[in-house]
Amino acid sequence: MTVAVDDIVAREARHVLQTYKRNPVTLVRGQGVRLFDADGREYIDLLSGIGVAAIGHAHPGLARAIADQAQTLIHTSNLFYHPLQGELAERLATLSGLPRAFFCNSGTEAVEACLKFARRFWFTQGAPRSEFIALDESFHGRTFGSLSVTSDPHYREPFEPLLPTVKFVKTNDPAALAAAVSSSTAAIIAESVLGEGGIKPLTPVFAAAIKDACAKTGALFIADEIQSGLGRTGWPFHFQALGLKPHLVSVGKALGGGVPIGAALISQEVADTIKYGDHGTTYGGNLLACRAALFVLGEIFDRGAAENVKKVGAVFKARLGAMAVKHKIVKEVRGSGLMWGVELNRDAAAVVPAGLAEGVIVNRTAETVVRLLPPLVITDAEADEGLSRLDAALDVVGART
Numbered sequence: 283m284t285v286a287v288d289d290i291v292a293r294e295a296r297h298v299l300q301t302y303k304r305n306p307v308t309l310v311r312g313q314g315v316r317l318f319d320a321d322g323r324e325y326i327d328l329l330s331g332i333g334v335a336a337i338g339h340a341h342p343g344l345a346r347a348i349a350d351q352a353q354t355l356i357h358t359s360n361l362f363y364h365p366l367q368g369e370l371a372e373r374l375a376t377l378s379g380l381p382r383a384f385f386c387n388s389g390t391e392a393v394e395a396c397l398k399f400a401r402r403f404w405f406t407q408g409a410p411r412s413e414f415i416a417l418d419e420s421f422h423g424r425t426f427g428s429l430s431v432t433s434d435p436h437y438r439e440p441f442e443p444l445l446p447t448v449k450f451v452k453t454n455d456p457a458a459l460a461a462a463v464s465s466s467t468a469a470i471i472a473e474s475v476l477g478e479g480g481i482k483p484l485t486p487v488f489a490a491a492i493k494d495a496c497a498k499t500g501a502l503f504i505a506d507e508i509q510s511g512l513g514r515t516g517w518p519f520h521f522q523a524l525g526l527k528p529h530l531v532s533v534g535k536a537l538g539g540g541v542p543i544g545a546a547l548i549s550q551e552v553a554d555t556i557k558y559g560d561h562g563t564t565y566g567g568n569l570l571a572c573r574a575a576l577f578v579l580g581e582i583f584d585r586g587a588a589e590n591v592k593k594v595g596a597v598f599k600a601r602l603g604a605m606a607v608k609h610k611i612v613k614e615v616r617g618s619g620l621m622w623g624v625e626l627n628r629d630a631a632a633v634v635p636a637g638l639a640e641g642v643i644v645n646r647t648a649e650t651v652v653r654l655l656p657p658l659v660i661t662d663a664e665a666d667e668g669l670s671r672l673d674a675a676l677d678v679v680g681a682r683t
Contacts, residue, residue, distance in 0.1 A: 287320045307638060312339025315660045315668070317643065326668035327643045333477075333509050333621075333655040336536035337581045344539050344577050351573040359564065366572035373579055374547055377518040378531060382548040385567030389508035389534025390423030393471075395546035395561055396504045396530040397427045400469035403502060403529075406555035411468035412447040415501070419453050419479030419648065422471065422506055422532075431471050434478075453482060456491035463495040469502040469530070470495065474520035477509035480648030481616050481623025489524035502529040502552065508544075512536045512579070513588040513658055515619035516595060523618075536582075536658075541574035543567075587658040594665050595619040598654070601669045608673075611680045613650075620660070624652040636678045642671035 287308045308320040315338055317325045330336060337344065358364055371383035384395050397414065404411040416422070416431040423429065429438060430445035438444060451458040453476060463470060470492055476482040484492075496503050505528035510520040512533065517523045519531065529552050534544035544566075548556075565571075582588050595618065602622060606612040614625040626633070630646040637644045647653045656668065 290320075305634065305638060314338040314340075315657050315664050323641070325638070325641050325643050326664065326671060328654045328656045328668050328672065329643050329645055330655055330657045331540065332645070333514065333535045334538075334540055336512065336514070336658045337539050337578055337587060338657040338659045341539065341581070343581070344574060347573050347577040348541065348570065351570050354569075356570045357565070357568040360562065360567065364569050364572075366569055366576065367567045370567075370572045370575050370579075373576065374533070374545060377579075377583065378547050379527070380531060380547040381550050382553040384546040384548065384561065385572070386544045386546070386563050387542045387565050387571075388423075388544045389506075389532055390425050390428045390544075391563070391566070392508070392532035392534055392544040392546045393422045393428040393431070393504075393506065394425055396471070396532050397431070397469075398561055399530060399546065399548060399552055399556060400502050400504060402560055403552050403555045404468050411466055411501075413464075413466045413468055414445070414448045415459070415462050415467055415470045416448055416450050417453045417472050417476070417479075418450050419476050419482065420450075420471075420473060420506075421476070421478030422473075453479070454485045454488040456488055459488070459491050459495055463499050463501055465499055467499055467501040469504050471504040471506060473506040473508075473510065474524060474526075475510040475515065475617070475621060477621075477653070478647050480625060480651040481621060481653060483520070483616065483618065484524055486524060489526050493526060504528060504530045504532065506532045508532055508534040509655070510621060513582045513591055513619075514621045514655070515617075516588070516592045517619075518583070518588075537578065538571055538574045539578040541571050543571035543575050582658060590660075591619045591658050594660055594662055597662050597665045598622055598656075598669070601666070601673075602654075605669075605673055605676060609676045609680050611676065617654075620654075620656050620658055622654040623647075624654070626650050626652065632679045632682070633672075633675055636675035637672060639678070640671040640674045642668050642675065644672060644675075 311318040317327050375381045418433050420433045422431050433450050449462050451462045505521040507519045529549045531547040537543050602615045606615045611626050613627045616623045630652050633652050
């Protein structure tokens, strides 16, 4: 494929809304855990499109499933039945323990649905509650509802006023949570592992505090599993590792393997309060997206990817632990499975271009954290190669001071 990179950049500069600060790389092809740019340079992808390409790039089975469905029927609207929504909802119910699903197009839309359904639940009880409790360092999306429960002022301030009934509490502080939740609280929302906040798992003690606060006040619990779900940490959903039983769960990113799809998973208790017309979507749950999601879930949970996470996750834990000892700039390593954060004692921005120069793709989040979300199908050898390239990038960044 011949690509005029300068033409691509110039055209975007003229016509694409400048909301993204792109890296100076034009990616044109993928294969498994590897990506290739317009100059033919190869990279090991330890980010998987921010957790999306869970089964790797250009997976031939996913490509066949998408092509077959595209030649059969892509979209009908939700005015009609089709055979795949129920099948996908049933699969997600089995994995999560929540019997109902509402399909949408992204994780952000899934959060919006969860917030609406939580308020609908209390409206139906005849005792409306509007308040939400969210966590410092949280990120749930950029639409008005999801942004309202996202803590970073950088995202929030240009668009205020947002929902006025949101309280933020310190992550993993049980006392702060207990003090904030009351009989006015519609729901607590939390990522099981904070992603944009720097790969910070909820502690078992804090998970117990969520459970206790919900039991005492009746507040619902919304688990945001957009990054940490679908096998990423070795569990179908990370709330299961914490012993939590949410009333609502938001899912996105990896679900379609690159085909846009999200889902709100819903307990029967909440589902019983939802009426026709309470929420809706034009594209959500279309045949193409559902077909892709069913294939992706099959690869993860039936054909070995979830088991691979546990095996290769141990490689990441060991190698990253060794890097923390080797590199003085590394402050802490956090994570599990194939979801890791390497916190530095300085801004981590320089690691991204240094990684690209070494042929590895990572990104920086929470200013000081290098985030790793590799495809769940990465092999031991590929993990070793990719982490060696990251090690070299850290050598370069560390040598600058």
